[in-house]
Amino acid sequence: MTSMEAIIFAIVSLIAVVGALGLVFAKNPYHSALWMVFSFVGLAGLLALLEAYFLTVLQLIVYAGAIVVMIAFVMMTIDFRKVGGLSKFVPQWLWGLIISFGILIDLFILASKMKIDVSQSGKNLAIAGSNTKALGMELFTHYLFPFELVAIILLVALIGVVVLTKREIK
């Protein structure tokens, strides 16, 4: 039973990692977007493995379904041949490499400090039953203030976009 979950965990995490690598290394921006969806499907699979089904489908709806679609929507204005001929990385690639390598080492240190048991990978540690209700209760009682704050920040961003794009017209 555990071995089967470990196998599924390996497949799903492989999908997430391969998708992320493809996202970075693909030359065509639309291929990058498709790899991103692939990676998000893998992440949703990880959440499904934890039996957090509500978060699984939200991951698919919000990230794979809406956000990447909006990114791809912007690509309608791109000449793909021109973009494909550009060099793959921007000149600041060294800094990016250093920072992401630092974060990776940080994660490794955290994992070793927390003593994460690899043999437990893929095992369900989440609460039993419907976690939609539990999530909603927590979000609207204990974490109400941060929740409202995030909503207001999003609203500000929304209004900001409208103001920025309408400025030229008048």
Added chain:
Amino acid sequence: MLIYVLTGAIKLLVVFVLLLLYALFMLWFERKALGFIQIRIGPKLVSSGLEGLLQPIADMLKTLWKEDIVPHRADKLVFWLAPVIGAMFPFAAAMAMPFGPPLKIGGSYFYLSVVHVNVGILYILAALGLTSYGVLSAGIASGGNKYSLISAQREVAQMVSYEVVMALALLNPILMAQSLDLYDIVAMQAHHLWFVFYQPVAFVVFLICMFATAAIVPFDLPEAEQELVAGFNTEYSAMKMGMFPFGQFVTILVMSSLMVIFFLGGWTGPIWNGHPWILGFIWYWIKVFFFVFLFIWSWGTFPRYRYDQLMNICWKILLPISVLNILWTGFALIIHIPMI
């Protein structure tokens, strides 16, 4: 565990075959019903005794033997992938769709859907949302064909806009049933009136979104033959072209069943309610196929909206109405207005 996997696999296979048969049947039914609406006869020569019932099989064989043309400038991989995505995700959505009332065997229930999760509706919405990648990929991969590109742009804008309103419309029955489980929502309506009587506004909003999501005639802007040749289909040929309508037909079925489950009581009927099991089954499919027919009906009778009208309907009319409707539903639930 093994028996669980085995039943899942068998269910998957059965549903897949049923959906393929349904899509073939729809090819015939669409042409026949459109012919009836336009006072024509429709297909009749293949299998003359059966009103041309074997026509889709002939169509399919013809499509299989056609030459498969890939444009020189096309993005080969994505060009090949697009119809697969466009046909795959509606099938994935249909995996959570109930094919009838749950069978009671002994003490436990046997559900007639491949997966039964407690967030079934969200799963279906997610799968339908990912469907738009098919048309989007087709448009972008067609190698700079302007019809395909405009069509893909329209499809994506339409999908993203109407998905929001559709989710908001579905939120009202979800709030009333206090569950995201499709079976729970029907169970709630078995004890009360159907949700269409409590939520007429949400019903109408969902009805409009249903046509928009399946891209059927008043909202078939991605495919608008008169302005965009065939939209995203322009560069496609042979079997690749045939896969897009397959996906669309399955989307139609899933949307119809959502409509029936959320607003028209699923497998509960006005009379002969519930027992025996087969009556619920019949009620359910009568209602579902009425909505499938409604899609074709609108296909044959409505003119097409303009693009700006489409966006105005969604963002300026449907969205405010849906938000107000949710506020009212929440208010009514908090002050406990009794349900009949």
